Amino acid sequence: MNVTNEGYPKEVLGELNKLRERAELTDVVLEVEGRSFPCHRAVLASCSPYFRTMFTSGYAEVKLESIRIKDVSEVAMATILDYAYTGCLQTEPDQVQTVMSAARLLQVDFVYNKASKYMKDKLDMSNCVEMLMYADMLGDLTLQEASRRFIASRINQMSLQPSFLQLSLAQLQPLLNRDDLISRSEDSIVQVALRWIKFDQEERVQHLPALCRCFRHSFISADQLVELESKCPSTDCKLVYSDSTTQRLGQTGTEMQIFLRENTPNVDFHCHTPCYDPSTGMSYTMNLPLTRDGFSVAVTPDDELYLAGCAYDRDASKSEHDFFQYNHLLNSWESRCGMITRKTSCVLVYLNGYLYAIGGDDMYQTAERYDPSCDEWTSIAPMPSPISSESELCAVTLDDSIYIISNEGCYSFSTIENRWRKTKDMNEPPNMPQAVTYKGCIYSMDRSDLCYIEKYNPTNDTWECLGEYMPPEYDDAILMLYEGSLYLLVIHSKGAFCGFYVRPRWSAVKKYDLFQYQEETKSWQKPESTGMIATPITQFLDVNANTVCVVAKMIKTCLDRPESNKHLEVPSSEEDNDSDE
Structure with a gap:
């Protein structure tokens, strides 16, 4: 007969640990920082070459009943002895380094390696x-x-x-x-x-x-x-x-379009987002911190990316972090100092060395300023009037001011004077505003009703409609800046028609139209070539969730590459005419 008791090693360790706790059959006492640890030499020698050498090489400690251990803390020794007798390693985060040092001295490799890995995983700017x-x-x-x-x-x-x-x-x-x-x-x-x-x-x-x-x-x-x-x-x-x-x-960055889509705990988890290089037509993926709800993204002139908003983990429970900075080298997001007021959503912009988070609180009125040099938020003057949580905001910067656009009104904040003022409202208040700054003016549209695009002139505080744009049924649209020009990307699909706004199924055939703004005639015209400018990653623009497009220099070798880009390709309107028949 040849039978193995699989649970026997665990049972033996368990009994030895009970003997240790009762100080029974122990044959050595370790003295550490005034605390005595009764132990069994055989157990110590089995997990630590340090103790094996001490007890088997003719040193004086072989005959000593009590041995003083130097350069090890009481907590670290207790942790390592618990591991030696149970095989389980447990310690508080603030004790990991102390345990790691003790494990190095006592040559307990498993404890040392696990502690070292923990320290690598917890690296941040502060440590x-x-x-x-x-x-x-x-x-x-x-x-x-x-x-x-x-x-x-x-x-x-x-x-x-x-x-x-x-x-x-x-x-x-x-x-x-x-x-x-x-x-x-x-x-x-x-x-x-x-x-x-x-x-x-x-x-x-x-x-x-x-x-x-x-x-x-x-x-x-x-x-x-x-x-x-x-x-x-x-x-x-x-x-x-x-x-x-x-x-x-860091000097090899390539300007890319980055599409980030808002998620909620009840939709599919997306741990990455597409980055598109218009100069080559190649697509890459950037990792994301968590699923996001009510997020906002800002890019600095040095191409640092920040994300603010409410984050969720895979179990749909709220994360304790609401503000992140992107690490280009590691293709990861790192948590930064949380905002003063907990926000479910906000608008985030960068201006003159600071980031500003506006709205997103219960009153949709607070505003805060973040200093990247010291990782600290400070409160600034609140918006003059609260904006209801049902209204979507967008924010852009121009000169030394921040401009807020919503269907409940428009405002500007002077970072020099630290005060708000009411500005002229858009001619048609937008339900889903999106705006960009271009050549000293602000261009804004309503993504839910793309009948018009308006231009704001801060000099005379006026909005001007740039001609009437009546598209066919469409899925989504977005204003984009690329190489000094302003573009409007419109995504179409074969789906149910709902006014001017279509929410197609994922299986719908998608196509796009790209328009370039002509400043001289204040009109939108299709450029001769669109293939390299209009992104093929249009499925990120056709879901019932907020999608933003930001432009930043990204490092290709640090990003992931999809195995195939075929599923990302989409025909232009001209190329898809045959399929419409």
């Missing part, structure tokens, strides 16, 4: 520099690389953190040598190094020649080179730069 220093001290190459990669993804922002200035030269140089630094120019990378030097000018200026070898000469501006030469610590010293002709990853 990644300290984690790099910690990993460097431990010699943990995997955690080192994870920390460096995270810092590389936010090198400009990270260099403003006080902890970054504490890096040693040996820790800074590998960072500045990386190809995957997300920085829009080599000059910005030079400024990162100069900021580090300035923190301790007298001591660190001698390291300028060593740091210059990290800077790629081909991409440094003439003015920046002059500044570097002026800071040379000695006239006898010659600054030598890197001759690498490889651009940093």
Whole structure:
């Protein structure tokens, strides 16, 4: 007979743990920070080479009944002993690093590896520099690389953190040598190094020649080179730069159209969204944080993307995070400081170094300002009149002001004067407003009733209808800016006709019309070529949910590629004429 009791190992461990708890048959006591831990040498030696060597190699501890363990905290020892006797690892988030250090010393590999992975998964702007220093001290190459990669993804922002200035030269140089630094120019990378030097000018200026070898000469501006030469610590010293002709990853961005669709907990979960490159006709996908409801997206001049609104997890429970920033290198969204007022939806815009979140609260009236440099929200003057939650808002920026458009009225907020004022309402109040700024004016339309497009002139506070546009039955429409021109993309389909607004089934045949605005004649005309401008990802515009299109420079190699783009292609109106017959 050959029979195995599968539960026997667990039973034995369970009984040994009960013996430990009652201090029965224990043969050693570990003294840690004044607390005594009765243990069994055999159990300790079985999970830790540190203890196996201590108890089997003729050391004095072999005969000692009580052994003092240094450089390990009481909590960490209790956690590791619980693991040794149960196989289960449990610890509070703020104790993970302490447990990790103890596991490294005691050579408990499973605990160390799990703690290290946890730390890698929890890297953020507040801890990644300290984690790099910690990993460097431990010699943990995997955690080192994870920390460096995270810092590389936010090198400009990270260099403003006080902890970054504490890096040693040996820790800074590998960072500045990386190809995957997300920085829009080599000059910005030079400024990162100069900021580090300035923190301790007298001591660190001698390291300028060593740091210059990290800077790629081909991409440094003439003015920046002059500044570097002026800071040379000695006239006898010659600054030598890197001759690498490889651009940093952050300098390889391509302007793309990004379509983000609002979801609710009761619809399909979408963990990614399409990014379309009009210059090549290629499609990519960007990961998303969670399903979203009432979201808003803003893009900064440096192509940083922020998302605000109410987020849901897969179980349809509300997330604790309502504000995210996109990480280009990691193709992921990272939570940032939550807004002061909890919002189910809001409009988010960027202007002059700050982000503004307006509306979305119970009264649809509050407004807040976010400072990316310190990850902090502050309240600003509320809107002069509340807008009901049933009304959709859109917001655009022009000069130093933010303009709010809704079917209950239009307003502007001066960021210079920190005050609101009532502006002229649109001639036809929009139920689903969408607007863009173009050549000093605002162009707005109602996506639910595309009979007209209006132009707002802030100089004389007037709205002007740009001719009557009466489309055939359509699914959705969106105003887009591309290469300095204004376009209107209209999505059609074979579906039930409901006024001018059609909500087709997914199986409906879709086609599009693209119109380019002609400023001289104030009219919309079809351009000669539309294939590379009009996105083929039109299914994201034909669902009964809000969809926004933003334009930003994205890094192709960091995005995902669909296995096939065939399912994303859609014929133009001309190409689809035959199928309509």
